[in-house]
Amino acid sequence: MPQHTPDLPPELRPLAEMPLLKRLAARFFGHGLTRLRAQHRFSWLHGQADGFRSGHEAGVEYGYREGKADGIEEGRQVLLIRDFRSDEHRAPGIDDSLFDDWRLPLSADLKKRVKADVARLLPAHAQPSSAQWKMIFSDTPSTSVIAGAGAGKSTSLVLRILLLTHYLGFELSSMTVVTFTRESRKDFVNKLMQILNLWGQPLGLQEAQAVVRTFHSRILPMVRSLPGLERLQAFENLNARTGHGDDEGDSNPFELRINDTQRQQLNACYHHLYASHPRFRELIAPLARHALQLKELERDHPDVQKRVAVTELAAKRDEDLCDVIEDLWLRAGAWPIKGIAPNRQTVEINGAQFHCHGYIAALDAWVVLGFDPREDARMVRPGAKLTVRAEAAVKRTLFQAFCRKPLIWLDNYDSSRRVASSLAGDATAGPGFDYKVKGELASAPLLDSFVMAAGFIENLGLDVPHAVGQMSFAQDDPDRLFFEALSIYWKALEDHLLDQSPPIMTYNRMFSLFGENTPENLKLLGDGLLRPMSHLMIDEFQDVSPQIVSWIRASLREIRSRGPAMHVGRGAQHSSLLCVGDDWQSIYGWRGSSPKYFMEFTKEFPSPGTTRVMLGENYRSHQHIIDAAEHIVKSAPAISGKKAKASGSAKALVPVSVRERDDVALAQQLVTHYENGETVLMLYRKSSDKLLIQEHIQSVISAESSLPPTARRLKQLTFHSAKGLQADAVFLLGDCQHLTRSPYKNQVYRMAGLGKDADAEPYDNAQRDEVLRLAYVGITRAVSHCYWYVEGQEAGVNAHKASDRVARDKPFFDDQRAITKG
Known part of the structure; x- marks a missing residue:
C-alpha cells in the first residue's frame, strides 16, 4: 500500500501516488516538452511533487543531523556547568582523636548551685579562684592545667571529682586520680574523704584508695587478668611491705632500690647465663678487668707532681708497707682470696721497685691491697714518719700515674669478698665488680648498672635489645661491651622472672604489654578493668615517661573503640583526661621522664576540644x-x-x-x-x-x-x-x-x-x-x-x-x- 508523503499539498498527492512506470513516462514526456518549450501541466505537477518529496527527505536528514549536533553540544555544556564531581581519588580521613566529640552537661544554673554549696561548706581560705573554677568546670574531653608551685591544685582536683559524682551522677568506679608517690596518695585520699563527707557522700578508706592510685597499682590488675598471670608479682615489689590487694602496686615509678630478694633473682639469672652463653661469658672478662683496673691519673695532676719526688723513698719502704697491710687483711679474714694467687711480684715505677700482692689468672691482672678506711687512720709503722694510710695513698697515686700493667687495687675488705664470691662461681653472688657507664655520676655493681640502664631505655618506650642494636660506640669503648652484655642479659632476665612461681615481671614490661605497639592485648581486657580509666585525672603530669604515655593513649583509644556498649546503664559516659602539672618542676629526666608531653599536650593527646587552664596564684610563698x-x-x-x-x-x-x-x-x-x-x-x-x-x-x-x-x-x-x-x-x-x-x-x-x-x-x-x-x-x-x-x-x-x-x-x-x- 502506497505511503502518503507527510505534509504534501492535496493537489499533488495523486501524482505522487502514481505507479513507478507512469511516473518515469511522465518525466520522459515532460522532459521533451520542456525542450520544445512547451508545457504539460500534469508533468509539471508530477515533477513538482517529486522535487518536493526529495527536498523534504534531504531537509529532514539535514535538519536531524544539525539538530542532533546542536542538541548534543547544548546538552554537553549544561552537564559541564552543573557537574562538580572530581576525577581525583580521595580516601576518607582518619579520626585520630582519643575521645568522642562530647561535652559535660554543665548549665549556668548547675554552676551557680555548685558555687553556692562550696561557699557554704568550705572555709574562706579554701574558696576556689576564677582560674580554679575554670579547671573544675572544664567541659571538654581533655583538659591541661598548668599549676605552678603552691597553686592549690589538690583541692581543685577533689572539687572536680565532687562535680562529676555528686552533681552529674558519674560513678566513682569510672574514675582514676593518679599521684606519683605513696605520700601524695595518702594526702589526697584523706582530702577526698573529708570533702565528700561534707556533701553527705561518706566515702570509706578502701573506696577512696580504689580511686586514688599510682600508675603501678592500675597496671598490675590488667596484667593479672591474663591467663597464667593471675598471681603475677612485680619485680619492684619483691620483699616490699606494701599491704595487700592493689596496694601491692603502690610504688614510686621513679625509684628503684635493689633489695636482697631482688638481687637473688638477678644473681641467679647471671650465673645461669654465664655458664650457658659463651658470648656473654666472653664479654664479662674485659668488663671486669676494665672495672677493677686502677684508674689512671695524668702525670701533671697536682697529686702526682707532689708525690713523684718521694718515689725512691716510697719504694724503699714498700715491702714493709706490704707486710703491714697484708697482716690487716689477714686479721680481717679478707686475705688470701680464692682465685687470686698470693704471689708478690715487683713492678717498676720510674726506675724504682714496688710490689703487688697477687695475680688473677682469669683476668690476667695483678692485685694490690689497699688500706681499708675502717682501720685506724692514725696507724703508723715503727720508725715511719707517715701513717700507713698516707703511705698507701702515695703508692696508689704513683701506680695510677706510671703503672701500665693490668692492675686491680682492692680498696676495702668488702670489695675483696665480692671478688672472691665471683671468682669462686658462687651462685648467690653477682659478678663481683662495680661498673661505671659513661655519664653516670658513680659506679654501681654490674647488675645494678644493667637494671638502671635498661630502666632508662624502657622508660623511653624502647625495647632494650632493639635499642642496643641501634647504638654505636668506639672500638675501644668498654661501654660497647657493656651494652652488648646488657642486651643478652635483659632478655634472659625477663624469661627467668616469668619462669618463677609465681611469675615475676617488671612494671616497664607490664606497661609495654598494653602500649601502643601492642593494642591487640587491650582487647583481651574486660570492661571492668578499662572502665576506671574512662575519666582519668593525673597529677604531676610533667614527670610522666614516654612508656606510660603510650599506655595511657592506647587505653583511651580502646575505651573509645568499645563505644556506648561499654557504658550501658551508667551515669558516666565516654571518656576524659585532665592533667595537672608544672613544666618548671620536671626533674626526673635522668630516669626517662620528659615535660614534652605536657608542653605539647594538644598534639600528644588529640581531642575534639581541649581546655587550657593557667593557675598562676601562689598560696605558699611571698x-x-x-x-x-x-x-x-x-x-x-x-x-x-x-x-x-x-x-x-x-x-x-x-x-x-x-x-x-x-x-x-x-x-x-x-x-x-x-x-x-x-x-x-x-x-x-x-x-x-x-x-x-x-x-x-x-x-x-x-x-x-x-x-x-x-x-x-x-x-x-x-x-x-x-x-x-x-x-x-x-x-x-x-x-x-x-x-x-x-x-x-x-x-x-x-x-x-x-x-x-x-x-x-x-x-x-x-x-x-x-x-x-x-x-x-x-x-x-x-x-x-x-x-x-x-x-x-x-x-x-x-x-x-x-x-x-x-x-x-x-x-x-x-x-x-x-x-x-x-
Missing part, C-alpha cells in the same frame, strides 16, 4: 621567693605566659639569700629559725652533706627525736624528695649543676624522638635545663625564708650551674658570695 625561683628557670624552654603571683595573707618580702658554703654558719641560722618556732626544711644534693650538717645541729636533732612525727618541725631531704613539701625556712645545701656527658642516653633520646632535630646531645641539653628546674623546686618550698649555700668558685671556671643565674641587681636576691659569675 613574691620575692617566687620571682627569684622564676628568674633562675626562665632561660629553660617552658609553656608560654607563665608568671606566678603571691596570694593569701601578706608576708614580709625577704630576698633569697645566696651564700658561700659554710656549714657552721648554716647550722647557726637553722637553729635560730627552729628556736623561733618555725618549720625548717634542709635540702641537700649529696647524702654526705647531710651527715656533715648533723654534726652542727645536734641540739635540734635531739629535740626532734623526742617528738611524735606529726609534731616535728625539721625535715632533711634531697632536692628531689622535697616536691610537694613546704617550710617557713628552707636551707639549700649545694649547687644544681650538670657535671657529665652521657653518650648512650643521647643516642636513645634521639631514638625516642626527644630533643630538637639535629641535636647531637639532646639528653645532655635537656639535663642542663633540668638543673635549673631543680633549683626552682628547691627555692619554691620556702614560705618566708630561703638560704642557698653553694661552694665557692674561682672566676673564669666554666661550669653549667644554676647559681650562675643569680642576679645581684635584682631585689629578690641577696648575693653574699665573694665572687659571682655573670
Whole structure:
C-alpha cells in the first residue's frame, strides 16, 4: 500500500501516488516538452511533487543531523556547568582523636548551685579562684592545667571529682586520680574523704584508695587478668611491705632500690647465663678487668707532681708497707682470696721497685691491697714518719700515674669478698665488680648498672635489645661491651622472672604489654578493668615517661573503640583526661621522664576540644621567693605566659639569700629559725652533706627525736624528695649543676624522638635545663625564708650551674658570695 508523503499539498498527492512506470513516462514526456518549450501541466505537477518529496527527505536528514549536533553540544555544556564531581581519588580521613566529640552537661544554673554549696561548706581560705573554677568546670574531653608551685591544685582536683559524682551522677568506679608517690596518695585520699563527707557522700578508706592510685597499682590488675598471670608479682615489689590487694602496686615509678630478694633473682639469672652463653661469658672478662683496673691519673695532676719526688723513698719502704697491710687483711679474714694467687711480684715505677700482692689468672691482672678506711687512720709503722694510710695513698697515686700493667687495687675488705664470691662461681653472688657507664655520676655493681640502664631505655618506650642494636660506640669503648652484655642479659632476665612461681615481671614490661605497639592485648581486657580509666585525672603530669604515655593513649583509644556498649546503664559516659602539672618542676629526666608531653599536650593527646587552664596564684610563698625561683628557670624552654603571683595573707618580702658554703654558719641560722618556732626544711644534693650538717645541729636533732612525727618541725631531704613539701625556712645545701656527658642516653633520646632535630646531645641539653628546674623546686618550698649555700668558685671556671643565674641587681636576691659569675 502506497505511503502518503507527510505534509504534501492535496493537489499533488495523486501524482505522487502514481505507479513507478507512469511516473518515469511522465518525466520522459515532460522532459521533451520542456525542450520544445512547451508545457504539460500534469508533468509539471508530477515533477513538482517529486522535487518536493526529495527536498523534504534531504531537509529532514539535514535538519536531524544539525539538530542532533546542536542538541548534543547544548546538552554537553549544561552537564559541564552543573557537574562538580572530581576525577581525583580521595580516601576518607582518619579520626585520630582519643575521645568522642562530647561535652559535660554543665548549665549556668548547675554552676551557680555548685558555687553556692562550696561557699557554704568550705572555709574562706579554701574558696576556689576564677582560674580554679575554670579547671573544675572544664567541659571538654581533655583538659591541661598548668599549676605552678603552691597553686592549690589538690583541692581543685577533689572539687572536680565532687562535680562529676555528686552533681552529674558519674560513678566513682569510672574514675582514676593518679599521684606519683605513696605520700601524695595518702594526702589526697584523706582530702577526698573529708570533702565528700561534707556533701553527705561518706566515702570509706578502701573506696577512696580504689580511686586514688599510682600508675603501678592500675597496671598490675590488667596484667593479672591474663591467663597464667593471675598471681603475677612485680619485680619492684619483691620483699616490699606494701599491704595487700592493689596496694601491692603502690610504688614510686621513679625509684628503684635493689633489695636482697631482688638481687637473688638477678644473681641467679647471671650465673645461669654465664655458664650457658659463651658470648656473654666472653664479654664479662674485659668488663671486669676494665672495672677493677686502677684508674689512671695524668702525670701533671697536682697529686702526682707532689708525690713523684718521694718515689725512691716510697719504694724503699714498700715491702714493709706490704707486710703491714697484708697482716690487716689477714686479721680481717679478707686475705688470701680464692682465685687470686698470693704471689708478690715487683713492678717498676720510674726506675724504682714496688710490689703487688697477687695475680688473677682469669683476668690476667695483678692485685694490690689497699688500706681499708675502717682501720685506724692514725696507724703508723715503727720508725715511719707517715701513717700507713698516707703511705698507701702515695703508692696508689704513683701506680695510677706510671703503672701500665693490668692492675686491680682492692680498696676495702668488702670489695675483696665480692671478688672472691665471683671468682669462686658462687651462685648467690653477682659478678663481683662495680661498673661505671659513661655519664653516670658513680659506679654501681654490674647488675645494678644493667637494671638502671635498661630502666632508662624502657622508660623511653624502647625495647632494650632493639635499642642496643641501634647504638654505636668506639672500638675501644668498654661501654660497647657493656651494652652488648646488657642486651643478652635483659632478655634472659625477663624469661627467668616469668619462669618463677609465681611469675615475676617488671612494671616497664607490664606497661609495654598494653602500649601502643601492642593494642591487640587491650582487647583481651574486660570492661571492668578499662572502665576506671574512662575519666582519668593525673597529677604531676610533667614527670610522666614516654612508656606510660603510650599506655595511657592506647587505653583511651580502646575505651573509645568499645563505644556506648561499654557504658550501658551508667551515669558516666565516654571518656576524659585532665592533667595537672608544672613544666618548671620536671626533674626526673635522668630516669626517662620528659615535660614534652605536657608542653605539647594538644598534639600528644588529640581531642575534639581541649581546655587550657593557667593557675598562676601562689598560696605558699611571698613574691620575692617566687620571682627569684622564676628568674633562675626562665632561660629553660617552658609553656608560654607563665608568671606566678603571691596570694593569701601578706608576708614580709625577704630576698633569697645566696651564700658561700659554710656549714657552721648554716647550722647557726637553722637553729635560730627552729628556736623561733618555725618549720625548717634542709635540702641537700649529696647524702654526705647531710651527715656533715648533723654534726652542727645536734641540739635540734635531739629535740626532734623526742617528738611524735606529726609534731616535728625539721625535715632533711634531697632536692628531689622535697616536691610537694613546704617550710617557713628552707636551707639549700649545694649547687644544681650538670657535671657529665652521657653518650648512650643521647643516642636513645634521639631514638625516642626527644630533643630538637639535629641535636647531637639532646639528653645532655635537656639535663642542663633540668638543673635549673631543680633549683626552682628547691627555692619554691620556702614560705618566708630561703638560704642557698653553694661552694665557692674561682672566676673564669666554666661550669653549667644554676647559681650562675643569680642576679645581684635584682631585689629578690641577696648575693653574699665573694665572687659571682655573670
